[in-house]
Amino acid sequence: MTNGAxxxxxxxxxxxxxxxxxxxxxxxxxxxxxxxxxxxxxxLEDAGYVVSDAARAEDALAVVADxxxxxxxxxxxxxxxxxYTFIRRARPESDAPIIVISAREDTADIVAALEAGADDYxxxxxxxxxxxxxxxxxxxRGPRVGDSDxxxxxxxxxxxxxxxxxxxxxxxxxxxxxxxDDVLLTVTEYRLLRELASPPGRVRSRPSxxxxxxxxxxxxxxxxxxxxxxxxxxxxxxxxxxxxIVVTVRGLGYRLDLW
Amino acid sequence: MSDDSAESRTRRLGLGATIMVSFAxxxxxxxxxxxxxxxxxxxxxxxxxxxxxxxxxxxxxxxYVRDGLLTSGAKVSDVLGAVSPPADAAVLVxxxxxxxxxxxxxxxxxxxxxxxxxxTDRTVALTWQRTPDGPAVMVAVPLPAVNATFFERTxxxxxxxxxxxxxxxxxxxxxxxxxAAAVLGRWAARRVLAPLDEVAAAAAQIAGGSLEIRLDSxxxxxxxxxxxxxxxxxxxxxxRIRRDAQFAADVSHELRSPxxxxxxxxxxxxxxxxxxxxxxxxxxxxxxxxxxxxxxxLQDLLELGRMETGASGLLLSTVxxxxxxxxxxxxxxxxxxxxxxxxxxxRTSVLADKTxxxxxxxxxxxxxxRHAGGVASVVVRxxxxxxxxxxxxxxxxxxxxxxxxxxxxxxRGGSRxxxxxxxxxxxxxxxxxxxxxGAVWCSEAPGGRGARFTIELPSSLGGDDG
Numbered sequence: 065m066t067n068g069a070x071x072x073x074x075x076x077x078x079x080x081x082x083x084x085x086x087x088x089x090x091x092x093x094x095x096x097x098x099x100x101x102x103x104x105x106x107x108l109e110d111a112g113y114v115v116s117d118a119a120r121a122e123d124a125l126a127v128v129a130d131x132x133x134x135x136x137x138x139x140x141x142x143x144x145x146x147x148y149t150f151i152r153r154a155r156p157e158s159d160a161p162i163i164v165i166s167a168r169e170d171t172a173d174i175v176a177a178l179e180a181g182a183d184d185y186x187x188x189x190x191x192x193x194x195x196x197x198x199x200x201x202x203x204x205r206g207p208r209v210g211d212s213d214x215x216x217x218x219x220x221x222x223x224x225x226x227x228x229x230x231x232x233x234x235x236x237x238x239x240x241x242x243x244x245d246d247v248l249l250t251v252t253e254y255r256l257l258r259e260l261a262s263p264p265g266r267v268r269s270r271p272s273x274x275x276x277x278x279x280x281x282x283x284x285x286x287x288x289x290x291x292x293x294x295x296x297x298x299x300x301x302x303x304x305x306x307x308x309i310v311v312t313v314r315g316l317g318y319r320l321d322l323w
Numbered sequence: 324m325s326d327d328s329a330e331s332r333t334r335r336l337g338l339g340a341t342i343m344v345s346f347a348x349x350x351x352x353x354x355x356x357x358x359x360x361x362x363x364x365x366x367x368x369x370x371x372x373x374x375x376x377x378x379x380x381x382x383x384x385x386x387y388v389r390d391g392l393l394t395s396g397a398k399v400s401d402v403l404g405a406v407s408p409p410a411d412a413a414v415l416v417x418x419x420x421x422x423x424x425x426x427x428x429x430x431x432x433x434x435x436x437x438x439x440x441x442x443t444d445r446t447v448a449l450t451w452q453r454t455p456d457g458p459a460v461m462v463a464v465p466l467p468a469v470n471a472t473f474f475e476r477t478x479x480x481x482x483x484x485x486x487x488x489x490x491x492x493x494x495x496x497x498x499x500x501x502x503a504a505a506v507l508g509r510w511a512a513r514r515v516l517a518p519l520d521e522v523a524a525a526a527a528q529i530a531g532g533s534l535e536i537r538l539d540s541x542x543x544x545x546x547x548x549x550x551x552x553x554x555x556x557x558x559x560x561x562x563r564i565r566r567d568a569q570f571a572a573d574v575s576h577e578l579r580s581p582x583x584x585x586x587x588x589x590x591x592x593x594x595x596x597x598x599x600x601x602x603x604x605x606x607x608x609x610x611x612x613x614x615x616x617x618x619x620x621l622q623d624l625l626e627l628g629r630m631e632t633g634a635s636g637l638l639l640s641t642v643x644x645x646x647x648x649x650x651x652x653x654x655x656x657x658x659x660x661x662x663x664x665x666x667x668x669x670r671t672s673v674l675a676d677k678t679x680x681x682x683x684x685x686x687x688x689x690x691x692x693r694h695a696g697g698v699a700s701v702v703v704r705x706x707x708x709x710x711x712x713x714x715x716x717x718x719x720x721x722x723x724x725x726x727x728x729x730x731x732x733x734x735r736g737g738s739r740x741x742x743x744x745x746x747x748x749x750x751x752x753x754x755x756x757x758x759x760x761g762a763v764w765c766s767e768a769p770g771g772r773g774a775r776f777t778i779e780l781p782s783s784l785g786g787d788d789g
Binding site: 097099100102103104106107110167188189190191192193281282283285286287315 | 576578579580581582583584585586587588590591594595618621622638640641646647650677678681
């Protein structure tokens with residue numbers, strides 16, 4: 065089985081400049097279909113990514129453990145450990161955005177994958193340009209990337225909740241802290257929170273969040289927003305069942321309330 | 324038109340009418356037979372009775388005349404004068420060659436030849452005859468003792484009127500019986516056809532797409548068979564449809580992975596097309612074009628499969644159709660000046676699956692662009708609690724007889740095979756709209772020669788806001 069545990073630096077010229085200058089963006093492909101995995105690897109290498117791939121979830125977890133993966137493409141239907149399990153196991157190890165490549169459009173499958181920790185999904189058959197656009201959208205302005213724009217935008221810290229223990233959004237560090245502890249948000253959760261916080265108190269519609277965070281246009285799946293809001297709440301709310309920081313505005317969208 | 328009239332001329336009676344007419348005819352036949360039988364029996368009985376009475380009367384009167392004549396020296400005319408026949412009777416006596424009558428109403432000319440029995444004959448003769456006053460019975464009684472023959476004519480006009488009255492009564496009875504039979508037939512037909520009406524209603528509902536409809540089971544042994552057959556037929560049809568849909572879904576699903584690999588590989592090749600010789604580039608373009616068609620057809624098939632699983636496959640949210648149409652038209656490069664969409668704030672929201680409705684709208688636009696000379700106009704408006712999208716094209720229109728058919732699968736307009744596209748698009752539009760409880764139809768574009776495709780979806784605001 066192909067085990068891309070050793071990242072292969074691509075020899076291709078970097079056409080899009082999709083790296084941060086120090087390390088190139090590394091994408092992990094977990095896909096058991098040889099044709100898709102190989103062709104995808106070629107396409108992404110040509111798009112300037114460093115690609116590692118795996119046909120089995122167990123092998124992919126080993127790659128994730130290296131801590132060098134920036135983005136993951138995960139097929140759900142695999143022999144052995146399935147994609148959902150992989151996502152749940154990989155999440156504590158990595159906050160890298162995960163895009164699910166699904167052959168199924170069933171509502172339940174996609175929501176389950178998002179609940180497990182995926183950031184976005186594409187359904188087969190997809191156009192590779194679309195997939196690259198998804199990757200770019202999720203990779204853009206990630207907190208670990210020392211992007212100067214991000215640093216400037218988010219230099220301020222914002223107190224989300226002054227009730228003890230204090231919840232603080234530290235734009236400079238790209239982190240959220242409760243008391244002195246880091247709240248472990250994924251890249252996407254962090255960006256969603258930051259989007260809601262600019263400025264706080266303003267109602268954001270699902271499509272506008274979808275556009276801002278996922279770079280999806282009018283036709284994006286709004287459930288992605290809902291699932292991420294749910295995940296964000298479990299991490300920052302005192303009572304995720306009765307949220308008072310990220311509140312739902314019926315029929316309109318979501319609003320961040322400061323305390 | 325001529326076909327219609329020809330058809331109606333040769334059209335047979337309906338089952339209900341047939342049953343009713345059969346009952347009426349049966350009733351009439353029965354009533355007529357009964358009436359005629361009754362009449363004939365009654366008539367014979369009445370006539371016999373009348374003849375007996377007349378004969379008895381004639382005997383009595385004849386005996387009186389004989390006794391009178393036996394008295395020596397008695398004159399016939401005197402004896403006759405003493406006879407007192409009933410009011411409607413007249414008496415004649417022939418003695419030798421002389422005739423004597425009791426009244427002027429009767430003479431020897433009234434005696435028919437067969438009654439001219441001789442005085443010595445032993446038989447009594449009887450005959451019927453017509454008189455100006457109606458029918459009459461004439462009885463001849465030979466009186467050998469006095470060498471004479473006695474004739475008595477009794478008018479039976481009252482028998483005639485009795486029989487006439489009887490005829491009328493029986494005729495009326497026959498008519499009433501037939502009418503009653505017709506009414507009974509109508510009722511029976513209704514009763515017999517009532518279960519068929521139920522079957523027809525159920526069949527219509529099933530044809531309309533409600534495949535879960537079944538007939539209620541019945542205790543009636545005559546109906547149980549048809550109900551059971553009908554239900555199992557619907558089950559079979561349902562099963563068949565489900566299997567077909569499942570097959571299509573499975574096949575399309577199986578194609579997802581190879582198509583993904585194919586598309587990705589071709590994208591890699593396309594990214595390096597500069598490395599390829601010119602001829603390979605040409606071949607690559609062909610592959611790309613057909614792969615694109617393949618991709619679109621598969622997406623339509625997958626979308627159709629999703630529609631066929633029913634509402635459970637729909638991801639409903641409030642969608643502003645004005646915005647959706649604007650986005651779809653923009654992505655399909657439809658010039659914005661052809662768009663007639665209400666300004667922002669107009670209430671054109673529907674509860675719908677955004678992706679599915681988007682595919683439907685895109686399919687309409689694509690249909691116009693690829694098969695009908697381009698989009699001529701796109702209109703979004705609200706009407707009677709519905710949001711209506713109509714797409715006019717610049718093609719040659721759709722003939723009336725094809726306007727329903729275009730929504731069937733793999734139907735293409737124009738000459739067969741002349742146009743690209745598998746013809747799934749419009750059937751996908753129809754399935755999508757149906758799954759959303761809306762309607763879709765094709766008509767003539769106003770003022771033009773093109774076609775107009777209209778989608779109507781129930782407004783999420785409900786009520787009449789048009």
